Amino acid sequence: MRDSFGRSITYLRLSVTDRCDLRCRYCMGPHPVFIPKRDVLSLEDLGAIAGAFVDLGVRKIRLTGGEPLVRRGLPTLIAALAAYKAQGRLDEIALSTNGSLLDRHAQALAEAGIARVNVSLDTLDPQVYSQVTGGGGLDRVMGGLMAARQAGMAVKLNCVAAKGLNDGAHVGLVDWAHGNGFDITFIELMPMGDGESRKDFGFLPLESVRAALAARWTLLADDHCSGGPARYLRLAETGRRVGFITAMSAEFCGSCNRVRVDCQGRMHTCLGRSGHHGLKAALDQGPEALRAAILGAITAKPRAHAFQEAASPTPTPGALPERTMNATGG
Numbered sequence: 001m002r003d004s005f006g007r008s009i010t011y012l013r014l015s016v017t018d019r020c021d022l023r024c025r026y027c028m029g030p031h032p033v034f035i036p037k038r039d040v041l042s043l044e045d046l047g048a049i050a051g052a053f054v055d056l057g058v059r060k061i062r063l064t065g066g067e068p069l070v071r072r073g074l075p076t077l078i079a080a081l082a083a084y085k086a087q088g089r090l091d092e093i094a095l096s097t098n099g100s101l102l103d104r105h106a107q108a109l110a111e112a113g114i115a116r117v118n119v120s121l122d123t124l125d126p127q128v129y130s131q132v133t134g135g136g137g138l139d140r141v142m143g144g145l146m147a148a149r150q151a152g153m154a155v156k157l158n159c160v161a162a163k164g165l166n167d168g169a170h171v172g173l174v175d176w177a178h179g180n181g182f183d184i185t186f187i188e189l190m191p192m193g194d195g196e197s198r199k200d201f202g203f204l205p206l207e208s209v210r211a212a213l214a215a216r217w218t219l220l221a222d223d224h225c226s227g228g229p230a231r232y233l234r235l236a237e238t239g240r241r242v243g244f245i246t247a248m249s250a251e252f253c254g255s256c257n258r259v260r261v262d263c264q265g266r267m268h269t270c271l272g273r274s275g276h277h278g279l280k281a282a283l284d285q286g287p288e289a290l291r292a293a294i295l296g297a298i299t300a301k302p303r304a305h306a307f308q309e310a311a312s313p314t315p316t317p318g319a320l321p322e323r324t325m326n327a328t329g330g
Contacts, residue, residue, distance in 0.1 A: 001056050001294075003269075003301040010059045011227050011258035014050055015329025016043070016074060018263055020067040022098050023134025024120075026160060026189060026201055028326040035327070040263045041280065043077045049261055049279055050077075052290045054084050059091045060227045062118075064329040066263075069101040075112040082113030092227070094118065096158070096330050100136060102144025110151040117148050118185075121157045123166050124176055132165060149181065156226075156243075157184040161209050163202030165189075170209045171216050178238040185230045185243030190272065190307055192325045205249040213242060228258065247272070253304035259297070260329045267297045268328055272305025 001009040018035050020028070041049075050061055061081055068074060084090040092115060099119040109117070121141060123129050129138040148155050157177050161170060170186065177184040186209050189201055210233075213219060218236035225232075229252050230243035246252065260268040265280035277300070282293035 001058075001298050003298050005254075005301075005303055007254075007256055007301075008057075009257055009259060009298055009301075010057060011062070012050065012053045012058045012060070013062045013064050013258060013260045013329050014046060015064045015066065015260065015262045016046060016068045016071040016077065017066040018327045019070050020065060020098065020326055021070055021100055022067065022136045024098075025132055025134070026162065026165070026325075028324045032324070032326065035264060041265050043071075043073055045265065045280075045283060046261075046263070047077050047080045048283060049265060049290070050081060051084070052287065052294060053261075054089050056291065056294060060094070061090065061092075062094045062096060064096045064260075066326045066329075067098050067101070068095060069097055069105050075108050078109065078112035078114060085113065092116065096120070097144075098133075098136070099141035099144040101140075103140065103147040106144065106147035106151040106153065109148075110153050114153060116154040116156070118156050118158050119145060119148070120160075121145075121173070122159050123169060124172060125169070128166070145180070145182070155182045157182050159184060159186050160189055161186045161204045161206060162189040163204050165201050167204075168212075171212050174213060174217075174235070174242055178235065178240040181240075183241040183243065185245060187245040188248045190247050190325075192271075192323070192328070203248060206244045206246050207249065210244065229256070247305070248307055251304060256301075259301070262327065262329050267294065269297055269301035270305055271328065272307045273302050274306075274323075 003009060017040065078093060081090065081093045085093060093113050094116040095109065095114050096118045122132060126138040129136060145155060159173055174184055186206055188206055189203055220234045220236050222232040222234040222241055224241060230245050232241045232243045234241050260271065261279065262268065265278065265283060266276040267279050268276050277293065277297035279290060279293055282289040
């Protein structure tokens, strides 16, 4: 699949639910409204959509949410995707999680076919973690991380860097992550939703995080690519990687290779643009209709996101997505 700008689309982020056991303040806002369960696609339908993308050339699928581990029966979907990998048609099946349920599911995930998990971790302070996540327990995440490592899955931490969230804590996060054998990626806060969910946090350009790390360690160039938007450096002293997703300060849209499908079957060709393309009706009509709907959406994929509109004195009405991150799929 190639879009109208010549970009090859090889990566699908597939959301299995918009629900979550945490209430992270920058993700879903103070009063989340979840999709009625009757409107959430079955795992079989999600698997059929994933299969259509594999047929069209997608090589990597990441399962997201909400929190994907609250979705009952998830290993059955993973097993269906693992069959494509066994046939050589898919390179990787990964999963993003907040880690709070990972301790009880890690072994089953690994056995079903998950090779890599990305775990959200923005702070090592239990009190701050509880405040940011709406009462979450940091100890449960720590237990989940160790269970994932013991199950043999590769683990990477994802950390949203923002003022008012983890100011000055980034060096400590890297030190802890690398000391436990985990890579870590920092992500700039993106203006998803109506703004209410981000009102307590300020934008922090990742260049300042990089400068703090450079004052402690020797940063080496690293051409590693995980298939997503992160750009990596390696720390000479630890031998491990640090990633940077500069969604706001340094646009990377020219190399975008991914699309998202949420748990209602709505295809989002850009995280930072409003609008979507419904796939449910096409799915009901059969494989050819679904294929045509996907290809039509790919053709309409925009050149770049509209996140900078948030800082513009005259933002384009309707350009920014009003949907929250949990509703889109991380």
